[in-house]
Amino acid sequence: MAPTIHVMTSNESELDAYRGHAPEGVELAWVDSGASLERQAAQIEGAVALIAPSYPVPGDLVQAAGSLKLVQVTGAGTDRMNLSELTSLGVRVANHGGGKADAVAEHTIALMLGVYRKLHLLFSSVRAGRWGRDVRHCQPYESRELTGKTVGIVGLGHIGKEVARRLQGWKCGLLYYDVVAPAPEVERQLKLRRASLDDLLEASDVVALLVPLTNGTRGMIGERELAMMKPTAILVNTCRGPVVDERALIEALRNGTIMGAGLDVTDPEPPDPDNPLLRMDNVVATPHRSSAVPEAAEKSRAFAVRNAARVAMGGEPLSVAPAE
Numbered sequence: 086m087a088p089t090i091h092v093m094t095s096n097e098s099e100l101d102a103y104r105g106h107a108p109e110g111v112e113l114a115w116v117d118s119g120a121s122l123e124r125q126a127a128q129i130e131g132a133v134a135l136i137a138p139s140y141p142v143p144g145d146l147v148q149a150a151g152s153l154k155l156v157q158v159t160g161a162g163t164d165r166m167n168l169s170e171l172t173s174l175g176v177r178v179a180n181h182g183g184g185k186a187d188a189v190a191e192h193t194i195a196l197m198l199g200v201y202r203k204l205h206l207l208f209s210s211v212r213a214g215r216w217g218r219d220v221r222h223c224q225p226y227e228s229r230e231l232t233g234k235t236v237g238i239v240g241l242g243h244i245g246k247e248v249a250r251r252l253q254g255w256k257c258g259l260l261y262y263d264v265v266a267p268a269p270e271v272e273r274q275l276k277l278r279r280a281s282l283d284d285l286l287e288a289s290d291v292v293a294l295l296v297p298l299t300n301g302t303r304g305m306i307g308e309r310e311l312a313m314m315k316p317t318a319i320l321v322n323t324c325r326g327p328v329v330d331e332r333a334l335i336e337a338l339r340n341g342t343i344m345g346a347g348l349d350v351t352d353p354e355p356p357d358p359d360n361p362l363l364r365m366d367n368v369v370a371t372p373h374r375s376s377a378v379p380e381a382a383e384k385s386r387a388f389a390v391r392n393a394a395r396v397a398m399g400g401e402p403l404s405v406a407p408a409e
Contacts, residue, residue, distance in 0.1 A: 087110050087111065087112050088110070088111050088112070088133070088394065088397035088398050089111070089112045089113070089114050089132070089133075089397060090103075090107065090111060090112070090113050090114070090134050090135075090136060090390065090393040090394060090397055091113075091114045091115075091116050091128070091129050091132040091134065091135045091136070092113055092114070092115060092116065092135075092136045093116040093117075093118045093125075093135060093136065093137040093138070093140050093142075094115065094116075094117075094118055094138070095117075095118045095119055097115040097117075100113050100115055102382075102383075102386055103136070103386050103389070103390050106386060106387040106389075106390035106391065107390050107394065108391070108394050108398075111390075111394045111397060111398070113390075114128070114132075115128070116128045116129055116135065116137075118137075118140050122143070122145060122146060122149075125146055125149075126145075126146060126149030126150065129146070129149070129150045129153070130149070130150060130151065131150070131151065131152055132150050132152065132153055133152055133153065133154050133155070133396055133397050134153075134154065134155040134157065134393035134394070134396040134397045135150075135153060135155070135156050135157065135393075136157045136158075136159070136389045136390070136393050137156055137157070137158060138158060138159040138160070138389075139158065139159070139160060139165065140165075141165045141166060141167075142156050142166060142171070143167075144167065144170045144171065144174055147171060147174045147176050148174065153174075153176050154175065154176060154177065154396050154402075155176065155177055155178075155179060155392070155393060155396040155402050156171060156176055156177070156178045156179075157178075157179050157389045157392055157393045157402075158178065158179070158180055158181070158389075159181055159184070159185075159382075159385040159386060159389050160180065160181055160185065160376070160385070161180055161181055161185055161186075161189065161242075161243070161244060161297070161324075161376070162180070162297055162298060162324070162325060163178050163180055163297065163406040164297065164298040164299070164325065166178050166406075168406060168407075168408045169408055171408075172408035177402055177405045177406075178405065178406045179392055179402045179403065179404045179405050179406065180297075180404050180406055181243075181384075181385040181388055181389070181404070182243070182385075182388040182389075182392060182403055182404035183243035183244075183247075183384075183388070183404070184381060184384035184385030184386075184387065184388045184389075185244075185376040185381040185384070185385050186243040186244045186246070186247045187247055187380070187381065187384075188375060188376045188377075188378045188380065188381035189244045189247075189295075189323055189375045189376050189381075190244055190247035190248045190250075190251055191251070192323055192349060192371070192374075192375035192376075193244070193248050193293055193295070193321055193323045193375070194231075194248065194251055194252070196321045196323065196347025196348075196349065196369055196371070197231055197236075197291050197293070197319070197321055197347060198231060199347055199369040200319045200321070200345040200346065200347045200367070200368075200369050201228065201229045201230070201231055201319065201345075202228055202229075203220055203226075203228055203366075204369070205369050206219075206220045206366060207220055226344040226345050226366075226367045227344075229290075229317075231255055231257070231291070232255050232256055232257070233255075233256050233257065233258075234255075234257055234258075234290035234291055235257065235258040235259075235260065235288055235289050235290050235291070236248075236252055236257045236258070236259055236260070236289060236290070236291045236292075236293060237260045237261070237262070237280070237285040237286065237288065237289030237291065237292045237293065238259065238260065238261040238262075238277075238293050238295060239261075239262050239263075239282065239285065239292060239293065239294050239295060239296055239305075240262075240263055240294065240295035240296035240297070240324065241261045241262075241263040241267055241277070241295075242263075242295065242296075242297075244295045244323075245261065245263070245293075245295040246267075246271070246275065248293060248295065249261070249275040249276075249277055250275060253275070253276065258278075259275065259276055259277045259278065260277070260278050260279075260280045260284075260285045260288060260289060261277050261278070261279055261280070261285070262279070262280055262281065262282045262285045263279075264301075266279060282305075282310070283310075283313060286310055286313040286314050287313050287314070287315075289314070289315075289318060290315065290317065290318055290319070291318065291319050291321060292306075292314065292318060292319070292320050292321065293321045293323070294306065294320070294321065294322040294323070294324050294328055294329070295323065295324050296324050296325075296328060297324065297325070297406070298324065298325035298327055298328060302325075302328050303327050303328065304327065304328070304329075304330050305328055305329075306320070306328060306329045306330065306333075306334075307329075307330035307333045308330065308333040308336070308337075311333055311334065311337040311342055311343060312337075312342060314337075314342070314343050315343070316341055316342065316343065316344065317344050318343050318344060319343065319344055319345040319346060319347065320334070320343060320345075320346045320347075321346070321347040321348075322346070322347070322348050322349065322350055323349045323350065323375045324350065325350055325352075326348075326350040326351045326352030326353070326354060327352045329352070331351065331352050331362070334346065334362070335361050335362060338362075338365055338367055338368065339361075339365075344367060345367035345368065345369075346362075346367070346368050346369075347368075347369045347370075348362065348368065348369070348370045348371070349370075349371045349372075349373055349374065349375045350373050351370070351373075354372075354373055355372065356370075388404075392404065
């Protein structure tokens, strides 16, 4: 009997985007993301590997399947899954395996440049016919070069490594903080120096947040941490909004504790239209779209299918998220 991968999507036709990545002899079966739990349970009965791109998979569904070993997502984050519950049921959860790392790394650096060079204000000025006259001496922050700055990378996973790799050409000093140290050769190749979170915050001109959202990272950047940063520093968040205490960030940006922020994520999403962050000149905000490019989607689907196929054929999955 051919091994089968189950794929949860809103429409069966969406399976076509996954089929081209399936190894020979591996079949794909559809699970309707909009169906009732009972209907989904019937669809995944006997399933070993389930690709659920961005849909939460409750424990009840896992128990109904009876034989599920892997839930595979296509994004970097697994925070929509109850990792503890799934792990207790013998199911592992894997993320994109770096499929979206290039896209998010590019966006992360784009936000660094956007904040440093006031690109949002310059675009608006040109469109308004003012040709930058209103931006040249704009307060409350100055334009800066990224070249030669110290960049602190918080979270050295797939995306963090790609950010570090791209910054080699910017002659930046690179610090990183992660609870798990990479292999020594990774530090050498990427010219990285490990630091405590406090030391990283104190030394960095740019702090890039690239951690998954877990109980340990929720609110990890608050009033205390922001106060440690340089008044000329900027914070870039392309991971998850709740990693930052948003009220503390607003105050830090208002009172000059830090110079600026580049945000692809907020808490909640979308933000309230009256959120002060949306009206601050020293904030560049984008709508959680750092990975929203077709190349990233294709690479992530390819990894998801290959990883699920490994499990369906009796192998061990890659890129498994640790249980909390």
